Amino acid sequence: MGQTKHSGQIPLPSLPDPSLWASRVPFGLNRIKPRHIRDTFKAVWDNRDQLPYAYRILTQGVCDGCALGVAGLQDQTLTGPHLCTTRLNVLRLNTMPAIPRDVLHADIDELRRMDSTALRGLGRLPYPLIRRKGQRRFTRLSWDEALDTIAAKISAVNPKQLAFYLTARGITNESYYAAAKVARFLGTNHIDNASRICHSPSKTALKRSVGIGASSCSYKDWIGTDVLVFWGSVAANNQPVSTKYMYAAKRRGTRIIVINPYHEPSMDQYWIPSVPESALFGTKLTDDFYQVNIGGDIAFMNGVMKVWFEMERAQPGSALDHAFLAAHTNGLEELRAHVEAQPWELLEQSSGLSRERMKEFAVLLAEAKSGVFVWSMGLTQHRFGTDNISQVANLALLRGFLGREHCGLMPIRGHSGVQGSGEMGADPFSLPGGEIGDAAARRRIEALWGFPLPDWQGDIVGVSLENAMLPEDHERRLRVFYTSGGNFLETMPDPEFIRQCLERVELRVHQDIILNTSTLVDAAETVIVLPAMTRYEQPGGGTSTSTERMVYFSPEIEGPRMPEARAEWQIYAELAARVKPQEAKRLGLQSAADIRREIAEAAPNYDGIQHLKSRGDVFQWGGAWLCEGGICPTPDGRGRLLPIELPELRKPEGHFFVTTRRGKQFNSMIYSETDPFNGADRYHVLMHPEDGRKLGLREDDAIVVYNRYGAMHGRAKWEPVKPGNIEVHWPEGNVLLPTGVYEPHAGIPEYNTSVIVEKAETYHAMKDTKYVERRIEELELESE
Numbered sequence: 001m002g003q004t005k006h007s008g009q010i011p012l013p014s015l016p017d018p019s020l021w022a023s024r025v026p027f028g029l030n031r032i033k034p035r036h037i038r039d040t041f042k043a044v045w046d047n048r049d050q051l052p053y054a055y056r057i058l059t060q061g062v063c064d065g066c067a068l069g070v071a072g073l074q075d076q077t078l079t080g081p082h083l084c085t086t087r088l089n090v091l092r093l094n095t096m097p098a099i100p101r102d103v104l105h106a107d108i109d110e111l112r113r114m115d116s117t118a119l120r121g122l123g124r125l126p127y128p129l130i131r132r133k134g135q136r137r138f139t140r141l142s143w144d145e146a147l148d149t150i151a152a153k154i155s156a157v158n159p160k161q162l163a164f165y166l167t168a169r170g171i172t173n174e175s176y177y178a179a180a181k182v183a184r185f186l187g188t189n190h191i192d193n194a195s196r197i198c199h200s201p202s203k204t205a206l207k208r209s210v211g212i213g214a215s216s217c218s219y220k221d222w223i224g225t226d227v228l229v230f231w232g233s234v235a236a237n238n239q240p241v242s243t244k245y246m247y248a249a250k251r252r253g254t255r256i257i258v259i260n261p262y263h264e265p266s267m268d269q270y271w272i273p274s275v276p277e278s279a280l281f282g283t284k285l286t287d288d289f290y291q292v293n294i295g296g297d298i299a300f301m302n303g304v305m306k307v308w309f310e311m312e313r314a315q316p317g318s319a320l321d322h323a324f325l326a327a328h329t330n331g332l333e334e335l336r337a338h339v340e341a342q343p344w345e346l347l348e349q350s351s352g353l354s355r356e357r358m359k360e361f362a363v364l365l366a367e368a369k370s371g372v373f374v375w376s377m378g379l380t381q382h383r384f385g386t387d388n389i390s391q392v393a394n395l396a397l398l399r400g401f402l403g404r405e406h407c408g409l410m411p412i413r414g415h416s417g418v419q420g421s422g423e424m425g426a427d428p429f430s431l432p433g434g435e436i437g438d439a440a441a442r443r444r445i446e447a448l449w450g451f452p453l454p455d456w457q458g459d460i461v462g463v464s465l466e467n468a469m470l471p472e473d474h475e476r477r478l479r480v481f482y483t484s485g486g487n488f489l490e491t492m493p494d495p496e497f498i499r500q501c502l503e504r505v506e507l508r509v510h511q512d513i514i515l516n517t518s519t520l521v522d523a524a525e526t527v528i529v530l531p532a533m534t535r536y537e538q539p540g541g542g543t544s545t546s547t548e549r550m551v552y553f554s555p556e557i558e559g560p561r562m563p564e565a566r567a568e569w570q571i572y573a574e575l576a577a578r579v580k581p582q583e584a585k586r587l588g589l590q591s592a593a594d595i596r597r598e599i600a601e602a603a604p605n606y607d608g609i610q611h612l613k614s615r616g617d618v619f620q621w622g623g624a625w626l627c628e629g630g631i632c633p634t635p636d637g638r639g640r641l642l643p644i645e646l647p648e649l650r651k652p653e654g655h656f657f658v659t660t661r662r663g664k665q666f667n668s669m670i671y672s673e674t675d676p677f678n679g680a681d682r683y684h685v686l687m688h689p690e691d692g693r694k695l696g697l698r699e700d701d702a703i704v705v706y707n708r709y710g711a712m713h714g715r716a717k718w719e720p721v722k723p724g725n726i727e728v729h730w731p732e733g734n735v736l737l738p739t740g741v742y743e744p745h746a747g748i749p750e751y752n753t754s755v756i757v758e759k760a761e762t763y764h765a766m767k768d769t770k771y772v773e774r775r776i777e778e779l780e781l782e783s784e
Helices: 036-046 050-059 084-095 106-113 116-121 144-154 171-185 200-210 241-253 276-281 297-314 322-326 333-342 345-353 355-367 385-399 419-421 440-449 462-469 495-504 568-579 581-587 591-604 689-696 734-735 759-768 771-783
Strands: 128-134 160-166 191-193 227-231 255-259 289-290 371-375 408-411 480-484 507-512 526-531 541-543 549-554 618-620 656-659 682-689 700-706 711-718 723-731 751-757
Touching: 036 050, 036 084, 036 322, 036 723, 050 084, 084 116, 084 581, 084 723, 106 171, 116 771, 144 507, 144 568, 171 191, 171 440, 171 541, 171 581, 171 591, 200 385, 200 408, 227 241, 227 495, 241 255, 297 355, 297 385, 322 385, 345 355, 355 385, 371 385, 419 541, 419 656, 462 480, 462 495, 480 682, 495 734, 526 711, 568 581, 591 682, 656 734, 682 689, 689 711, 700 734, 700 759, 711 734, 723 734, 751 759
Parallel strands: 160 191, 160 480, 227 255, 227 371, 255 289, 371 408, 480 507, 507 526, 656 723, 682 711
Antiparallel strands: 128 526, 541 549, 549 618, 656 751, 682 723, 700 711, 700 751
């Protein structure tokens, strides 16, 4: 790990730079863009019944939105206040009153008529609820009754039939750690978290390439780096405060490049509300877009490396950092041979970019003295996600962009708490401070915890859900599913199949602050709902880890409370004590401070968390840069250059690759039916106008997007999407995605596939013939 400490905040320039203005018209009037002032007033109105409490949350708490790590209104990167509409949208989850009793106990079909946005607007869960098979409504029960019922069922099943899941909505490190410990105490390794469907390939790839499981650098390294590359990341939409860092980087002369199938308008230009100049005139953020095919990134990166090796033959040292490679990497010659064998025609076809465009990018990086690579789900949510990230690591290693200022590899997180989830052990492959397959790590944790760990490999959450469909007598048939947050109907592929899985589970426990559509699904026997506290209500405060490995303390904040809501770590501890009362003393987990002291011992990187106890307390584990000086925490201290094969991406002529994107939403929580950056509604299908014309479409025509997995009805919208590719909103487009297709190394589901697009009138006119079935068969044959 690094020795250099983060050097603290830096100021923004005091004078404006008109050359970066997006518009001379103040506030972007008549532009399609976010209306930050309007949204701020809306947040004030939504929280009007608890304005003092809302203000204290914003000014004292650590943001429970994205993982940039804003504490109060400050961060560790730039001076000045930071506030975004994403945080304001999430704010109401913390201040709203309880769901009215008559609504909460209405007939289940009345609740099912609401979507998750409407359910979220009902209010907080006030007390434990139960609904048994055949019952039409939830009924109230006491905490003792709820925990005794859950404990009895857990005691009656094989531990391999019990699974835990934790989402990342404001969940603290203390709760992740408690859940990880309790799951193993109860004998199961089936525990997983929200990173499984976002950044699990990032950790897996970084571990195998450079020996780390987190961002190697800090946000501050964006500001002044020669090249800042966003790969499959729409940070301006998903982590809006990051636009302030981009603005600061532009003012220092950084070139910003975006690689994405869609020329995302939010990454092109943005009106940054906390920068007066930008709030007035906007900021041109991106210097160039490279529009790859969906799934074409590996080919593109192979093309870049192929150019570098050609440059090296002509002039040694013109592209590669030979001193860094010799001192700090293995595998250069194997990678060179692999890349040089790739024909340009195949790389162009797969990537969707010309040889000339790949050379442009290769030369740009070769001439740069520093570079930071940032990525998100555009790279990870593939059946080859781990290979995508190892390719990014290859580029960084070849140029020596690792372990020093203004250089690094950064998987930018979308949830405020998710970075800490695996580091706390809430993962089937992880333990606090180590991997579950590492015998030494297992012995260390067993000695600390005082009980043996299960000696079998746990399942990822998708497989756990599928296990509900196993035969009755199967030892891994999922019978008890305990989920803290999460809405699998709106985050997993093939929602109807997921519904069937949820219905087959005998006991489902939903520990949450609100209702969602998954909560309302029937169970084979019983559904129990437990009301959780928010992070701002947690006794003794709590901590969360940001993308850049900053561990922040968020204090308990004075304000209204749900009288029966409990801290999530407390619920886990009490449940475990009821399942195994004779062994409960060895569990610990007595207070938030006790848990932090134990985390410091269990996870050596987190030594320092035990000292966090007051507002503003923070430390960064690993220092400013991991792999500082090029020394990687691998067995030999060197990074691994890995030859990466091109994935098969065949599709018939006239068919399309499809991927999902986010609109005005925070993960699966939708806040508007209209995308503020392009005016699209939730069922618009984004496609290149030339593709639409080839299909005989006009903009806004009703269309059907379909394949063998499902069909989505929508309307065509012309946007600058790479021809041959389309984009649909998530989760509406999840009906098109395959069930049971997981990335082999990290287990992330496949969120991209091939589809047919047709006019709705054609689709429905031909539905009674074999036409649609033949087209799907054609798609299957060509895609195998």
